[in-house]
Amino acid sequence: MPTVAAALRRSVAAxxxxxxxxxxxxxxxVTRAAPACAAATGPHAALVIDTGTxxxxxxIALDATTVSGIHLIELAGAQDHLAYGFGxxxxxxxxxxGVGPQGDDCFADYPEYWGYWHGDGHGGWTWSSTGxxxxxxxxxxxxxxxxxxxxxxxxxxxxxxxxxDDVCVPAASPATTSSPARSTPRASVPSSGSPSSxxxxxxxxxxxxxxxxPSARGVAKTSPPGGPPTAGALAAPPxxxxxxxxxxxxxxxxxxxxxxxxxxxxxxxxxxxGRSAS
Amino acid sequence: xxxxxxxxxxxxxxxxxxxxxxxxLTTDPVYLLLLWAVSWFVYASHRVDADHxxxxxxxxxGAAVAVALRTALVFFGTVxxxxxxxxxxxxLRLGTILVIxxxxxxxxxxxGLVRMAPxxxxxxxxxxxxxxxxxxxxxxxxxxxxxxxxxxxxxxxGARALPALAVPVLERGMEEAHTLAESMDxxxxxxxxxxxxxxxxxxxxxxxxxxxxxxxxxxxxxxxVGGWAVLHPQSSPIVxxxxxxxxxxxxxxxxxxxxxxxxxx
Numbered sequence: 001m002p003t004v005a006a007a008l009r010r011s012v013a014a015x016x017x018x019x020x021x022x023x024x025x026x027x028x029x030v031t032r033a034a035p036a037c038a039a040a041t042g043p044h045a046a047l048v049i050d051t052g053t054x055x056x057x058x059x060i061a062l063d064a065t066t067v068s069g070i071h072l073i074e075l076a077g078a079q080d081h082l083a084y085g086f087g088x089x090x091x092x093x094x095x096x097x098g099v100g101p102q103g104d105d106c107f108a109d110y111p112e113y114w115g116y117w118h119g120d121g122h123g124g125w126t127w128s129s130t131g132x133x134x135x136x137x138x139x140x141x142x143x144x145x146x147x148x149x150x151x152x153x154x155x156x157x158x159x160x161x162x163x164x165d166d167v168c169v170p171a172a173s174p175a176t177t178s179s180p181a182r183s184t185p186r187a188s189v190p191s192s193g194s195p196s197s198x199x200x201x202x203x204x205x206x207x208x209x210x211x212x213x214p215s216a217r218g219v220a221k222t223s224p225p226g227g228p229p230t231a232g233a234l235a236a237p238p239x240x241x242x243x244x245x246x247x248x249x250x251x252x253x254x255x256x257x258x259x260x261x262x263x264x265x266x267x268x269x270x271x272x273x274g275r276s277a278s
Numbered sequence: 279x280x281x282x283x284x285x286x287x288x289x290x291x292x293x294x295x296x297x298x299x300x301x302x303l304t305t306d307p308v309y310l311l312l313l314w315a316v317s318w319f320v321y322a323s324h325r326v327d328a329d330h331x332x333x334x335x336x337x338x339x340g341a342a343v344a345v346a347l348r349t350a351l352v353f354f355g356t357v358x359x360x361x362x363x364x365x366x367x368x369x370l371r372l373g374t375i376l377v378i379x380x381x382x383x384x385x386x387x388x389x390g391l392v393r394m395a396p397x398x399x400x401x402x403x404x405x406x407x408x409x410x411x412x413x414x415x416x417x418x419x420x421x422x423x424x425x426x427x428x429x430x431x432x433x434x435x436g437a438r439a440l441p442a443l444a445v446p447v448l449e450r451g452m453e454e455a456h457t458l459a460e461s462m463d464x465x466x467x468x469x470x471x472x473x474x475x476x477x478x479x480x481x482x483x484x485x486x487x488x489x490x491x492x493x494x495x496x497x498x499x500x501x502x503v504g505g506w507a508v509l510h511p512q513s514s515p516i517v518x519x520x521x522x523x524x525x526x527x528x529x530x531x532x533x534x535x536x537x538x539x540x541x542x543x
Contacts, residue, residue: 029308057341079359081364081510175283184383247518248518248520248521250520250521250522251308251518251519251521253526254308254311254312254521254526257312257315257529257530258311258312259315259524260317261312261315261316261319261320261533261536262315262316263318264322264536265318265319265320265321265322265323265536266321266322267317268319268323268536269322272322272325
């Protein structure tokens with residue numbers, strides 16, 4: 001029966017192809033290891049985000065010898081799910097970790113805005129003399145973004161004292177590109193936008209519509225105003241897991257739904273068994 | 279009220295594809311764990327027979343192992359709460375897809391699917407059916423060989439006893455495949471003279487299952503594209519996952535097969 005043998009062989013081969021085709025689907029999910037600081041391989045830089053209510057630091061694996069300050073944030077979004085939003089055509093930093101204006105105008109909340117700092121490698125910080133799009137960040141460098149008011153490094157709030165080893169635990173390499181020579185005040189973000197309606201002095205207002213949007217990883221597409229604000233998205237010191245806002249009402253509904261499904265399934269199974277036994 | 283006929287296989291394909299797509303789109307543990315509950319409910323309502331039940335359990339175990347392995351991968355990087363959570367959620371997504379696949383396996387007859395395929399796609403469909411049925415048939419085979427060995431007083435334990443178990447299982451699998459191929463050949467498969475004996479009716483129930491499943495997938499796709507709901511909860515820092523009412527309803531829609539009827543045992 002040649003047709004049978006051939007069909008069987010072809011079918012088995014095709015089955016193998018199907019199984020092989022499934023491997024790349026599952027493999028990336030398995031091999032893409034933790035988005036962490038594997039400090040032993042490749043250049044790493046530290047990114048510190050200070051929202052005023054909490055500080056988060058990320059150890060970012062660079063995908064080039066040097067990257068721009070903007071790209072460092074994009075990498076943090078890809079590697080550690082930092083939510084961000086850029087303005088002025090992707091040149092300025094408007095929104096980080098749910099804090100900052102939503103639109104294209106990064107000074108919409110002036111006098112509060114994201115100040116840009118470079119670590120000097122000894123724990124101190126210098127005000128960036130260039131915008132994030134043109135700043136170069138290399139292996140071992142520290143970049144910090146601080147939400148606050150003050151038009152220069154003299155008056156703007158500084159990030160906490162920090163060196164690269166505090167962020168990238170076994171340091172990748174000593175600070176190479178962070179030079180203490182950047183000191184010209186105020187160039188972190190384009191000076192577009194008019195200073196309007198000064199907001200309150202509270203550094204971030206996690207209750208308003210523009211706040212805390214821990215939405216999608218990467219690009220912060222910013223949920224529509226009125227969406228459930230999740231306070232405390234970043235309101236915690238680095239290190240121990242943060243105390244976040246409590247669970248929402250949706251979770252309760254989900255819990256009830258899940259319990260109903262699980263219980264219903266169990267009852268079904270039991271009744272089926274009972275019927276087949278009798 | 280209870281319909282004794284089984285559901286059209288195409289409806290199950292629509293259900294499994296949609297549920298898998300939903301799981302693929304999100305890492306929110308709320309939706310993912312709900313999908314586990316939905317799969318369990320559907321499986322409990324529609325499982326075909328005991329062999330398939332065993333294969334569902336196998337996939338359940340596989341899913342748990344996948345979650346554990348994916349979470350353990352965090353040890354290759356920096357171990358902290360955020361990374362562990364991220365890894366766990368990725369693993370949970372993988373496990374959810376496995377559970378959905380296990381459910382699909384348990385509620386359908388893979389060879390019923392072959393009958394559905396258009397003539398030109400008969401061979402790929404047969405290959406797919408063989409691939410789909412390998413897991414349940416192997417599990418059933420292992421069970422049978424175990425029983426037989428036990429009756430002969432052979433205890434299957436540990437790695438040394440593996441040949442005693444594996445050889446008969448493989449042999450049996452080959453034998454079954456040959457028998458299947460021969461029987462299909464004798465019925466005209468592959469020769470273009472195959473007849474449709476008792477075609478499966480496409481009932482309103484099956485239509486409902488397919489439509490609700492596709493609706494659920496479309497809702498999640500809209501959320502993913504439109505960005506009006508959080509599908510990937512932030513893990514650095516960890517926040518409580520959110521549960522959008524519309525998306526909860528969409529996941530609930532996937533439980534339709536369990537609600538519109540069940541298989542009589």
